[in-house]
Amino acid sequence: MVKQTIQIFCRIKPAKAKTSVYEINPVEDGANLSIIIPKDATEGYINNKREDFRFRFRNIFDQNAKQDDVFSSVARPVIDNVIAGYNGTIFAYGQTGSGKTFTITGGPERFADRGIIPRSLSYIFEQFGQNSDQSYTVHVSYLEIYNENGYDLLDPKHEAAKLEDLPKVLLMEDEDQNMHLKNLSIHAAQNEEEALNLLFLGDTNRMIAETPMNQASTRSHCIFTIHITSKEIGSATVRKAKLHLVDLAGSERVSKSNVNGLLLTEAKYINLSLHYLEQVIVALSEKNRSHIPYRNSMMTSVLRDSLGGNCMTTMIATCSIDKRNIEETISTCRFSQRVALIKNDAILNEELDPRLLINQLRAENLQLRNQILMQNGSEQFNESLTPEMIAKLVEQVKVYLADTDNEATLNVGADMRKIDQCYRAFKKLYLELQEQAKTASTQSTKNSQPIYITHDISPYDSKEVKELKEIIKLRDNEISILVNMLKKEKKTEYRPFSESTTPPTENSFSSTDRATNQLKNMSAGRQEAFDHFRRDNPLSQKLEEHKRILKQRYTEAKTLGEEINQCRNRINHMKGQYEQMHLRLAAQLTQDEIEKNRGLNELHTTMEQEQIKYREYFNRLKNMKQEIEHIQHIIEKDRLQLLKDFDDWWEQQSEQAEQQRQLLEMKPSTKTNGNLSRQTTGSFQSDYSSASNSAPKTPQQLNLPLTGDKKTDDDILAFANARQRVLSQVHKCKK
Secondary structure (H helix, E strand, O other): OEEEEOEEEEEEOOOOOOEOEEEEEEEOOEEEEEEEOOOOHHHOOOOOOOOEEEEEEOEEEOOOOOHHHHHHHHHHHHHHHHHHOOOEEEEEEOEOOOOHHHHHOEOOOOHHHEOHHHHHHHHHHHHHHHOOOEEEEEEEEEEEEEOOEEEEOOOOOOOOOOHHHOOEEEEEEOOOOOEEEEOOOOEEOOOHHHHHHHHHHHHOOOOEEOOOOOOOEEOOEEEEEEEEEEEEOOOOEEEEEEEEEEEOOOEOOHHHHOOOOHHHHHHHHHHHHHHHHHHHHHHHHOOOOOOOOHHHOHHHHHOOOOOOOOOEEEEEEEEOOEHHHHHHHHHHHHHHHHHOOOEEEEOOOEEEOHHHHHHHHHHHHHHHHHHHHHHHOOOOOOOOOOHHHHHHHHHHHHHHHHOOOOOOOOOOOOOHHHHHHHHHHHHHHHHHHHHHHHHHHHHHHHHHOOOOOOOOOOOOOOHHHHHHHHHHHHHHHHHHHHHHHHHHHHHOOOOOOOHHHOOOOHHHHOOOHHHHHHHHOOOHHHHHHHHHHHHHOHHHHHHHHHHHHHHHHHHHHHHHHHHHHHHHHHHHHHHHHHHHHHHHHHOOOOHHHHHHOHHHHHHHHHHHHHHHHHHHHHHHHHHHHHHHHHHHHHHHHHHHHHHHHHHHHHHHHHHHHHHHHHHHHHOOOOOOHHHHHHHHHHHHHHHHOOOOOOOOOOHHHHOOOOOOOHHHHHHHHHHHHHHHHHHHHHHHHHO
């Protein structure tokens, strides 16, 4: 259990008008905010009004504070504890127009203006990726409390024309005084993108109106809840925690804002719910209070754990230092000081998996029964074990040894015959492992001994000559394969390939590191053979078709993404129009007349249609993403298979070329090895005599390094000329 007070922070909104005098003084473990209100000389000489107000906070963010700084100080410690298994709550409190929604949700224009909620989602999934030893699941819910009624902003079964069409969320309390929310849907989020889209869908249904104090005032309390379940891989312990991110509606003085009609009704409900919240805060800060009025409002009932319960809670007070708002700012700071007196008892929400717990209880029950049997000695076993029983015991021992769980048990009952047999099985397996270890050690010693090669070497036994001989041998195989391919080309009429069946380039086969490395390491001759191989391979045509489909899906996904962005912009634009029209009509008509207004209803219907279209496009994009990933997997698989088939074919051709070379060497001949090499090379030249008229080039023309060994130099020159003619013929065929 972790006992700590609610952490309070303060953020000062950038001012546009004249501001009051204030100071921020850093102190140990916090900062002090000093607000100075000079005395008014018109009130007379005798004036005992207080001039200096000082408030202590954990940290104070001045007007130039960035959203990232606020998130790092306020939200990140709470989120880390939530991931560890503790409940957490972050809520903003302040008057209307002081920057609560900007702090919690963020601004809609710049990416850097993201608030605590979207940054929290990004941070949570980022932490999941770093903790590979844990498995996590995330679910989100979005509750709005408007005029003391709860609504589910993420309900998938209802298409809301207005807020009242959404299903109402009902509060229910069990025997243990735990609050439950009926009709509040919880949605799974597999990744950050899905979670952010759920957040956007909920935000489109929020009640926002223009007031004299704020052009986009949230007229309701919203609670975005992230449910996190974590489990260590291989463990039975499950940790469940929830994070409440609360955007409270702003309090306002009706005498100052002069609102009326629907805005006045909303302001009354907002102020009343905040008044009940303050009642709870005051009651919790008083040590002798035995009753806490949680049930006075829906918001305090929902946040019951967050206020004085099993939760780590953080509050950020948003303050406006404009002279006209200084009284409300001081009131907000006083409220935060009372909040700081509340102590919460956060408990690690850890429990065992019920199924595993049942298995453990069953095993414990069986073990206790066996102990009783052994102590009483009431059961006697005189007969020998059958072969079937022995085999079953040996299998149980193997299963027990293979189980990686530290709490695994081997239960064979109170029968000493079975226990002895298990010991014998353990001993036998141990001896077998020892024998295998000795055999492996002996084999390793043998393999580590040096290998002596005993074959006849030429007088010119230098390192360079050996390397060049190996290269010649490899190139001879390449020429042999290319010759066979050229002969095959002569037998079949060459057909130019259309664009749709053109073999893909090397870059198109580089989706994986393995394929890229294989292609880069290919010699020029092998790459030429690979191009011909994949051109005639049916798998290559299949691969091209998948690539065409993938390109088409990418284009469709891009179009859908543009449509989604356009829908989002249209929804935001129409929402602004609706709020302005609603505000204008609220000052002129009654509530019934407003609901029957044709223009307002048509705009609402259009906005509803856009929301339906947005959901449809989003679902299509989500499904298309899965299809794209599937196609990418198929393409990657086909590419690797094509490379594997080519490697097998190349190895087969190399073996055939090596066999032909050995047959030529085995023929009786009175000529030297150098002449034999020239005869072999001459046989290659005869194959190309009809297809090439170019004379053999000199080593200087070919720019080849020579060794000084006549035999080796002749082989190098013959190989280079033959290979050049083969490549020339291949080039002519391509034309």
